Amino acid sequence: MKTYYDPEDLKKFGKISDFQPELGKKFFDYYGSVFEEGALTAREKSLIALAVAHAIQCPYCIDAYTVDTMEKGCDEEQLMEAVHVAGAIRGGASLVHGVQMMNKYKDLSM
């Protein structure tokens, strides 16, 4: 079956450098540095990545960071809590715009 997303494509991520090596290299160097242990632990970064993956709904990233968080010693509860963080921010981001709607409503009302 042909689909837009193919799990096998995730393994080919590095190939984006084939069409533009210089920018590709810069990106992957940067990417590597971002996920190194720093002021945040590698595990904290991995959980953030998992939450962001859900916020942007990227199936590749969801696969990759489910494995990565598991390999950083997280359990299912921690993974799901990270997803709820994404859900809460996304939901909150919609709802906080309710204030804008209310403002406009009030502007237009007697």
Added chain:
Amino acid sequence: MEVLTHKSLAAQGHEFSEADRQLQLLRDVGLTPFQENLKNSNLFPFRPVDLDIFQINVGKMCNQVCKHCHVDAGPDRKEIMTRETMQQCLDAIDKTNCSTVDLTGGAPEMNPDFRWFVEQVSAKGKKIIVRCNLTIIVANKKYNDLPEFFRKHNIEVVSSLPYFSAGKTDAQRGDGVFERSIKALMMLNKAGYGMEGTGLTLNLVYNPSGAFLPPEQSALEADFKRRLKQRYNIEFNALFAITNLPISRYLEYLVASDNYADYMEKLVSAYNPVAAKNAMCRNTISIGWDGYVYDCDFNQMLDLKVSVKQENQHVADLDMNALQERVISVHQHCYGCTAGAGSSCGGTTV
């Protein structure tokens, strides 16, 4: 797919209880042969360094039937070492300069001659490690005094605990195992194990409950320490993070859950030459329940015996010089020891 089994593969007559069938599958997956990587790392042929650890598997009998068990151990396995073979091991130990005797199983404590054997080894002044699955301590009244027995012989206790919560632990090791393990850990702590200043070492072993690689060992150890202390007031010395090798019941799990190909690919791509150089088979030999000699406990389960001049080596007539000159039998399962930070009975190797 959920793999539910309370019987050993051997008792089920499963194809993966046959070493040949496992080796064939490992060969068939078509990835870079392990030997080739060793060649590129200038480690081929793979040879031992000085022998340090004399590991003895005193039998496949166990009170548990963990899903990942590379021994295919369980209550239905009756193959255990006799006192006669134990005596041959004791004589063989005298021919070596090993510092450590490492006792494993199954549940080694279930061998009726276990305590006698420990006493004999202890009299030789060697460091003794016992790979205790924890639940055996609370399995029956007659085992309740094991912490005291271990303490008396200053044994280092190494115990599996896949996670600091029940879910992951029980998924791998069986219902109720976590709770019983915690009880046993408390008994070990009470005897002084893992407690500061006692000199009694209690190390825990983590291995992934699924088809993924272990986390970085020191970060996980810190987590285990914090969580076990907070929740249960349990203390221990070190945590060993071990990679599951694709053999026996873990292999069966990988195949049945359709994770086999990806897992092998992951292991191969994580090959680390430093981990290969430090593989435990280089300073260890492993004796099977029937006295045959192997490079490691994994080769033992794959029936890859150490042979010298086409003769399978038996502990009764151990030729130490020939043993030091041998070439270690390697196969695709060895990638489990060389992935990432490496893996051995003592945790990471890099």
